[in-house]
Amino acid sequence: MLELYQWELSQYSEKVRLILDYKGLNYRKIEVTPGIGQVELFRLTGQKQVPVLKDGGRYIVDSTEIAKYLDLEYPDRPLIPTDPKKRGACLLIEEWADESIGIKGRKALFAAISQDQNFRKSLLPTSTPDILKTLIEGVPRDFLTVLGVGVGYSPDVIKSAIADLKQDLEALTLLLADSPYLLGDEPSLADLAVAGLSIILKFPEGPYLDLPASLQGKGVPGLADNPDYAPFFEWRDRLYSQFRKPIIGTSPSASRPTSIQID
Ligand SMILES: N[C@@H](CCC(=O)N[C@@H](CS)C(=O)NCC(=O)O)C(=O)O
Numbered sequence: 001m002l003e004l005y006q007w008e009l010s011q012y013s014e015k016v017r018l019i020l021d022y023k024g025l026n027y028r029k030i031e032v033t034p035g036i037g038q039v040e041l042f043r044l045t046g047q048k049q050v051p052v053l054k055d056g057g058r059y060i061v062d063s064t065e066i067a068k069y070l071d072l073e074y075p076d077r078p079l080i081p082t083d084p085k086k087r088g089a090c091l092l093i094e095e096w097a098d099e100s101i102g103i104k105g106r107k108a109l110f111a112a113i114s115q116d117q118n119f120r121k122s123l124l125p126t127s128t129p130d131i132l133k134t135l136i137e138g139v140p141r142d143f144l145t146v147l148g149v150g151v152g153y154s155p156d157v158i159k160s161a162i163a164d165l166k167q168d169l170e171a172l173t174l175l176l177a178d179s180p181y182l183l184g185d186e187p188s189l190a191d192l193a194v195a196g197l198s199i200i201l202k203f204p205e206g207p208y209l210d211l212p213a214s215l216q217g218k219g220v221p222g223l224a225d226n227p228d229y230a231p232f233f234e235w236r237d238r239l240y241s242q243f244r245k246p247i248i249g250t251s252p253s254a255s256r257p258t259s260i261q262i263d
Contacts, residue, residue, distance in 0.1 A: 006029055011196065012050070016196070018244055019070060019079065047231065049085075062097070086188070098193065101198055107223045109220055115221075170229070173231050187243070192243075202236075
């Protein structure tokens with residue numbers, strides 16, 4: 001069976017999970033422990049980021065490479081159109097979504113988490129001990145602002161990321177106004193990339209992620225709750241109900257990812 005080394009709340013991991021579900025491929029999730037698990041991932045793949053797909057003895061790194069690999073090896077339900085114009089637009093949108101929604105979305109989510117103690121606590125994995133949850137909930141907002149500056153997320157950087165994301169959401173809303181998918185009547189990698197990456201702007205309505213039910217439909221203030229972008233998020237949630245497999249119906253232990261083991 002295919003194995004996905006992932007983080008449950010990683011937007012690039014979600015892009016790959018949506019692609020795997022779209023193609024109807026079964027896979028096992030392996031939750032990589034931040035830090036120590038990434039050392040093992042480095043040993044296996046020469047780099048420390050998720051997602052990584054394991055197919056037999058082969059490791060495929062990077063969500064875009066995984067999408068292309070899957071289209072080649074599992075050609076049913078193709079992701080990338082063959083028509084040259086659509087193919088070009090698909091590849092362009094996929095690359096743009098990685099760079100814009102994927103990276104700027106991370107900055108916007110960081111800002112939202114810094115400002116809201118409850119949001120911060122709820123995002124911790126369900127297995128996090130209560131004592132650690134309480135500690136994280138209590139981290140002062142000023143400290144997180146300083147921490148953000150330390151990793152390049154100064155208030156100005158965050159402000160500009162949110163302004164860009166607003167333009168992106170406006171553009172996507174316009175593109176989807178009169179067609180069911182970004183490239184017309186058929187879904188493609190462009191849709192799956194945009195939809196999967198956008199979980200960090202607003203978590204999907206529905207049981208698709210190992211996340212407290214109270215966080216479904218919640219996200220970055222000003223984006224997730226902005227009526228101007230509601231048609232985009234409604235489109236995204238429709239796409240999820242069409243293609244993403246819900247995690248209900250399996251026992252919590254079966255649906256919960258296994259952690260990467262260090263020998
Ligand atoms: N270009 C990569 C980006 C992957 C990425 O940024 N992964 C993040 C999680 S969302 C990660 O592993 N961060 C940990 C690190 O950089 O050490 C892709 O498309 O898969």
